[in-house]
Amino acid sequence: AQTVTQSQPEMSVQEAETVTLSCTYDTSENNYYLFWYKQPPSRQMILVIRQEAYKQQNATENRFSVNFQKAAKSFSLKISDSQLGDTAMYFCAFMAYNTNAGKSTFGDGTTLTVKP
């Protein structure tokens, strides 16, 4: 079974600054996907960024980037130029590669507050 750990229940950052959210995971799988989801107060789950484990290059989506360390089983999210709209709960998630329906395993989440 896979586990996902987010060790920071809460984080805060000043607007325009950079913040890094941590995530570690445990798995015996070799092929898998990792995700960061954003959940604003509306509670909708929004995919922020995704990383395939077989890719060495770290994924980037505009102001969001990841630091994927496969050997260390670490998958942190960096938010650059933080904006007030980034205030939300952020979940790290793991999914084993599966040609059929795959399930995601989520971490406990990190509440991020961006301060003006």
Next chain:
Amino acid sequence: EPEVTQTPSHQVTQMGQEVILRCVPISNHLYFYWYRQILGQKVEFLVSFYNNEISEKSEIFDDQFSVERPDGSNFTLKIRSTKLEDSAMYFCASSDWGTPNEQFFGPGTRLTVL
């Protein structure tokens, strides 16, 4: 852009009542999922569904739960006799045959059991 939709957005029910939560996945998707999030807690996998049968289910998905794809567009989650602890946000998700690992989540249904 296609999206997953869920109805109702909020459902209030009495303990012991049956509820049906409805989802309309993205039209060409073939894999369907239900997740649950109790307030303030992590998102938990309930069940996945493919080719008109359950692919995988978690320990949470006991005999009180069932899923169905009654027609070509809807995907439902039924809770036969609700308990207080079933109060949660329920998310439906779907994914395509070509990219089963890319799940698209609906906006969720907030279930409150009184």
